[in-house]
Amino acid sequence: MPYKVMAITAGRKGGNSEILAKIALERLQEHGAETLLVNLFDYDIQACTGCEGCTMQMGAVAKDPTKAYKGCVLKDKDDADALITELHSCDGVVIAVPTYDLGPSSLYLRFAQRFLAYERAFLRSIGVVKPGPNPVAALVSVGGSKHDWQSLALEGLQATMFTMSLQVVDRYMAQRVPRPGAVLLHQDIVEHMKGMADHVWDALNTPAEERGWLGDPDDGVCPNCHSSLVYPGDPHWDGIEFPWECAVCGAGGVLGTNPKTGRPTLVIDPENGLIRDRNDDAARAEHLNEIMQTTAGFFEHQHEISEELKRYRGMEFPTVEVTK
Ligand SMILES: Cc1cc2nc3c(=O)[nH]c(=O)nc-3n(C[C@H](O)[C@H](O)[C@H](O)COP(=O)(O)O)c2cc1C
Missing domain, CATH: 3.40.50.360 (Flavodoxin domain)
Known part of the structure; x- marks a missing residue:
């Protein structure tokens, strides 16, 4: 084939x-x-x-x-x-x-x-x-x-x-x-x-x-996925936090310099920098746990907002009328 x-x-x-x-x-x-x-x-x-x-x-x-x-x-x-x-x-x-x-x-x-x-x-x-x-x-x-x-x-x-x-x-x-x-x-x-x-x-x-x-081995800033976008990390849902994080694959580490090119690079934490690597099906499954936990939290408190939810759902504003 x-x-x-x-x-x-x-x-x-x-x-x-x-x-x-x-x-x-x-x-x-x-x-x-x-x-x-x-x-x-x-x-x-x-x-x-x-x-x-x-x-x-x-x-x-x-x-x-x-x-x-x-x-x-x-x-x-x-x-x-x-x-x-x-x-x-x-x-x-x-x-x-x-x-x-x-x-x-x-x-x-x-x-x-x-x-x-x-x-x-x-x-x-x-x-x-x-x-x-x-x-x-x-x-x-x-x-x-x-x-x-x-x-x-x-x-x-x-x-x-x-x-x-x-x-x-x-x-x-x-x-x-x-x-x-x-x-x-x-x-x-x-x-x-x-x-x-x-x-x-x-x-x-x-x-x-x-x-x-x-x-190109030197393409991008992230050595894991070669994206050019990294940002200062914030705590994840479970408290995991990296100083810098790749916006695409989620690799974490610190900023450094690529010795070959002299350009900035993400230096991935050798111990746990790839635990959130979205390329990895198993690491991505962890995101499912986050979704399940967040959703369960919503269902637990849903009754607290039922009246407000009804009020907003019933609320109407003028919109743009389009004649076809
Ligand atoms: C709505 C619109 C937004 C565009 N924005 C960008 C842009 O942000 N950056 C850019 O480099 N080119 C931009 N372009 C140019 C197109 O990317 C470019 O013409 C390209 O050749 C289109 O590819 P195509 O020939 O396969 O359709 C834009 C074009 C359009 C129509």
Whole structure:
């Protein structure tokens, strides 16, 4: 069976992100991969309703495995289920998304925020998704500007990887490509995309336990996930606290200097700096404990606010009337 790689883009039809996705897929095809291209503009993707039906069901199934998991309430209402089910069957994914307002475009985020109901670790545990190595991912942000106006773009894409247990092996920011096709004026960008596809192919052909980062080793500030965003840590729900924390993966440590580049870096605490690493399914399960504890606390005190809740639910204000 050849490796199957899907490219997902949320850019204009025929635009820069789609072209970069095609460059990567063409290269992967040359290597022998089976390829799929998904431009989210071609699909009906509804916004997550926020009902929490999926996580409530997951909690119920965890307590009683005989209960059935029905999945997302929007399952039969749009195209997300078909796309995500296909994504679960892929060995690799290349995600190329335009940067809007510093971060990934809303169309991509609307799609990715539907991943929660399809959490790979959970679906594996109930036998819906076959066990096997995590798929590998390469992330590309595409913007009209440089890093200063794409400062949340790659990190925003990285943040959508955890639920699907996708292992990011490379990331790249295509810069100063404003109009559709502009990427083709930059041979360095084209070549970089081909190299990125080679990295995906190399990762797929490496035993899963040996797979690691194949991008620029000095990319970013976090040596764990290569994000460029760290912040001074605050106490977590259970009192854990790091002086500095990676905004994407949750690695903790202190600020230091990369001896090779002289640039700032997060120096991860060698003892417990990765206990909250969101790349790790087991560490992420700890977050489930937090949610369960917080929710239990709400139910315990719910009766105290029932009157106020009723009052706010009944409260109405003028809104904007739109005539169609
Ligand atoms: C609503 C909107 C917001 C944008 N915001 C940014 C931005 O914050 N930073 C940036 O670098 N480019 C920004 N751009 C430019 C696009 O990222 C750029 O045109 C890109 O090439 C679009 O990719 P596409 O051709 O795949 O659609 C914005 C474009 C639009 C339409």
